[in-house]
Amino acid sequence: MIHARGLARTYKTRRGDVDAVRGVDLDVETGEIVGFLGPNGAGKTTTLRMLTTLLKPTRGEATVAGADLRGDPGAVRRRIGYVAQSGSTSGEARAGEEVVDHALLYGVDRAAATARGRELFGQLELDGLWDRKASTLSGGQRRRLDIVMGLIHTPRLVFLDEPTTGLDPQARANLWTHVRDLRDERGSTVFLTTHYLDEADALCDRILVIDHGTIVAEGTPEELKQRVSGDAVVLTASTPADAARVATIAAQLPGASAPTVDGTLVEVRVPQGRTLLMGLLRSLDAESIELDGVELRRPTLDDVFLTLTGRSLRDGEQPTDTPEPDTTQDGAAA
Amino acid sequence: MTTTTSSPTTSALADEARGRSTFVRDTLTVFRRAMRISLRNPVWGVMGLLQPILYLSLFGPLLEPLAPSLGATNAYQLFVPGLLVQLGMFGALFVGFGLIGEWRDGVIEAERVSPAPRSALVLGRVLRDVLVVLVQGIVLVAVAFLFGLEAPFWGIVLGVVTAALLAASFASFSYAVALNLKSEDALAPLMNGVALPLLLLSGILLPITAASAPAWLNTLSNLNPIKHVVSGIRAQFDGDIGTPTALWGSALTIVLAAVGLWFGARTFRREDG
Numbered sequence: 001m002i003h004a005r006g007l008a009r010t011y012k013t014r015r016g017d018v019d020a021v022r023g024v025d026l027d028v029e030t031g032e033i034v035g036f037l038g039p040n041g042a043g044k045t046t047t048l049r050m051l052t053t054l055l056k057p058t059r060g061e062a063t064v065a066g067a068d069l070r071g072d073p074g075a076v077r078r079r080i081g082y083v084a085q086s087g088s089t090s091g092e093a094r095a096g097e098e099v100v101d102h103a104l105l106y107g108v109d110r111a112a113a114t115a116r117g118r119e120l121f122g123q124l125e126l127d128g129l130w131d132r133k134a135s136t137l138s139g140g141q142r143r144r145l146d147i148v149m150g151l152i153h154t155p156r157l158v159f160l161d162e163p164t165t166g167l168d169p170q171a172r173a174n175l176w177t178h179v180r181d182l183r184d185e186r187g188s189t190v191f192l193t194t195h196y197l198d199e200a201d202a203l204c205d206r207i208l209v210i211d212h213g214t215i216v217a218e219g220t221p222e223e224l225k226q227r228v229s230g231d232a233v234v235l236t237a238s239t240p241a242d243a244a245r246v247a248t249i250a251a252q253l254p255g256a257s258a259p260t261v262d263g264t265l266v267e268v269r270v271p272q273g274r275t276l277l278m279g280l281l282r283s284l285d286a287e288s289i290e291l292d293g294v295e296l297r298r299p300t301l302d303d304v305f306l307t308l309t310g311r312s313l314r315d316g317e318q319p320t321d322t323p324e325p326d327t328t329q330d331g332a333a334a
Numbered sequence: 335m336t337t338t339t340s341s342p343t344t345s346a347l348a349d350e351a352r353g354r355s356t357f358v359r360d361t362l363t364v365f366r367r368a369m370r371i372s373l374r375n376p377v378w379g380v381m382g383l384l385q386p387i388l389y390l391s392l393f394g395p396l397l398e399p400l401a402p403s404l405g406a407t408n409a410y411q412l413f414v415p416g417l418l419v420q421l422g423m424f425g426a427l428f429v430g431f432g433l434i435g436e437w438r439d440g441v442i443e444a445e446r447v448s449p450a451p452r453s454a455l456v457l458g459r460v461l462r463d464v465l466v467v468l469v470q471g472i473v474l475v476a477v478a479f480l481f482g483l484e485a486p487f488w489g490i491v492l493g494v495v496t497a498a499l500l501a502a503s504f505a506s507f508s509y510a511v512a513l514n515l516k517s518e519d520a521l522a523p524l525m526n527g528v529a530l531p532l533l534l535l536s537g538i539l540l541p542i543t544a545a546s547a548p549a550w551l552n553t554l555s556n557l558n559p560i561k562h563v564v565s566g567i568r569a570q571f572d573g574d575i576g577t578p579t580a581l582w583g584s585a586l587t588i589v590l591a592a593v594g595l596w597f598g599a600r601t602f603r604r605e606d607g
Contacts, residue, residue, distance in 0.1 A: 052447050053447065054443065054446060054447060074449050077447060077448060077449040078449045080447075082444070082447040084440050084443050084444065084447075085440075086438070086439070086440035086443060087439050087440035088439075088440045088441065088443070088444035089439060089440070089441065089444075090371065090435075090436050090439050090441050091435075091439055092371050092374070092375065092435075093367070093370075093371050097367070097370065098367075101363055101364075101366075101367045102444065102445075102448065104359075104360075104363040105360055105363060105364075105445065105448040105449070105450040106448055106449060107356060107449070134439075146440070149444060
C-alpha cells in the first residue's frame with residue numbers, strides 16, 4: 001500500500017540546511033496498522049506530509065496506494081485519507097456541513113456524503129452534533145470530527161498524525177477502538193504517527209521507529225521488545241542480608257545478567273522470565289529465604305527505544321535541539 | 335490496489351480531464367462554504383458597508399463647494415468612484431486574516447490533501463469576497479443617489495464591476511501573502527504598508543492632477559495603477575465609456591485581477607507550504 005525508498009526532505013533555513021528526514025525506506029501492506037514511533041522532531045510529521053503529497057520530497061521515490069507520489073499526486077490524493085495533527089475543521093463552521101463540503105471536494109455527491117457523514121457520526125459517537133458549530137465541541141469530539149473528515153470519502157489508506165494527542169485516557173481508548181474497526185470492518189490500511197508507546201503497543205501490527213530523520217528499527221511490538229535483553233525479574237527480600245543471598249541465587253539462572261541490588265530490591269534480567277520464575281522461587285524456598293514481593297516486568301517499547309537510541313522516548317517530549325520543522329520553520333521553508 | 339496497472343501517463347491524462355470537469359464544481363463548493371460562514375457572522379460585511387457610507391455622509395458634504403474648482407459639476411460624481419475603489423481595495427485586502435484562522439484550524443491543509451484543484455480553493459474564497467463587495471458597492475451607489483449623485487446607468491454598472499474586479503485582485507493577493515506569512519501580526523502592517531501609499535497616491539479623496547499637485551507628486555501618482563482605475567471610473571461616471579482614460583482604467587483593472595489570481599493560485603499550488 002505504501003512503498004517508499006530514500007524519501008528525504010531538507011529544509012533551507014538561514015542557518016543552513018536542516019535534514020528533517022534523511023532517507024526513509026518503508027513498506028506498508030494492505031490491511032496493516034503501522035505505527036510510526038519517535039520523539040517530537042524525529043521527522044514523523046515531515047515524512048507523513050511527504051507521503052500525503054503536502055510536501056515535495058527533496059530526494060527519494062514513493063508509491064502510495066498504487067500511485068506514484070511524484071508523477072501522479074492527484075491519484076494519491078483521491079485514494080488516501082489524512083487526519084492532520086492540526087485539525088481540519090473551521091471553528092466557525094457547523095460540523096455536518098464541514099464534512100459534506102469536504103466530501104464534495106472528493107467528487108462524492110451531496111446525498112451520499114450526507115448519508116455517509118451521518119453514519120460516521122453514529123460510529124464515532126458524535127450523534128446529535130451535526131448542526132453544532134465546531135468551536136463548541138469538546139477536544140475529543142473535535143478530534144473525532146477530524147477523523148470523520150478523513151474517512152468521509154471511504155479511503156483505502158488512512159494517515160493519522162498523532163491521533164490521540166491532547167485526549168483524556170478514556171477518549172484515547174475509544175479512538176483506538178475506532179482505528180481497529182477501520183481495519184477489521186472496512187479492510188482499510190492505517191498508517192499513524194505517535195510518540196506514545198502504549199498507543200503503538202496497543203494498536204499497531206507493526207512499528208517503525210524513527211529517530212533523527214532515519215528509521216532505526218522496525219517490527220511487531222513483540223519483535224522489537226525481544227531485541228531488549230529479556231525480562232526483568234524484581235524480587236523484594238525481607239532484609240538487605242537476604243537480598244545479597246537472593247542475588248547470588250538469581251545470578252545462577254541460565255542467561256541471567258549480573259543482578260543489581262538496591263537495599264532489599266534485587267533486579268535481574270533473564271531471557272525468558274516467565275518460564276524461569278517458578279524454578280527461581282523454588283530455589284529460594286529451598287534456601288528458606290522469605291520474599292516480600294515478586295515482580296516480572298516485560299520489556300516495554302521505552303526499553304526498546306532506550307536500547308536503540310541510547311535515550312528514553314520520554315526525554316523526547318522535552319523540547320529538543322532538532323525542532324519539528326513543520327511548526328517552527330514554516331516561514332523559513334516557505 | 336488494482337489501479338497500479340494504469341500507467342502514470344494515462345492517469346495524469348485522466349486527471350486533466352477530471353480537473354476541467356471538477357474545477358467549476360469545486361470552486362462553487364469552496365465558495366458556498368465560505369459564503370455560508372460569512373453570512374452567519376455578518377459583522378464584517380456590515381462594517382465594510384458602513385465605512386463608505388460614513389465617508390459619504392461625513393466627508394462628502396465638504397466636497398460639494400469644492401467640486402467646481404476640481405472640474406466637476408457634481409461632487410458625488412467625483413467622489414463615489416473613489417469610494418468604490420476604496421471599497422474594492424479595503425474590502426478585500428484584509429481577507430487574509432480569516433485565511434490564517436482557517437490555516438490554524440487545519441482547514442487549508444485538509445483541502446490541499448483533497449484532489450480539488452488548488453486554484454479552486456483560492457477562487458472559491460475570492461468569489462465570496464467579490465460578491466460581498468458587489469453588494470456593498472450597489473448599496474453604496476444607492477445611498478449616494480440619495481445624497482445627490484448624478485451619473486449614467488452604464489457608468490455606474492462599470493464602476494461597481496471595477497470595484498468587484500479590484501476586490502478579486504486584492505483578496506487573492508491577501509490570501510497568497512497570508513499563506514506565506516501565516517501570522518496576523520506580520521500581515522497587518524504589511525497590508526497597511528501596501529494599502530496606504532496606494533490609497534494616498536490614487537487621488538481617491540482629492541484628484542491628483544498636474545494643476546492640483548506638485549510635479550513630483552503627480553509623476554509618482556501616475557505610476558500607481560489605482561489612480562488610473564479611479565480616473566477610469568470617473569470617466570465612466572461622466573458617461574465617457576469609450577474614452578482612452580476609461581479604457582485604460584478597465585484594462586488595468588483586468589490586468590490587476592489576473593495577476594492577483596495568478597499569484598493566489600500559485601501560492602496554493604506550491605507543495606512546500
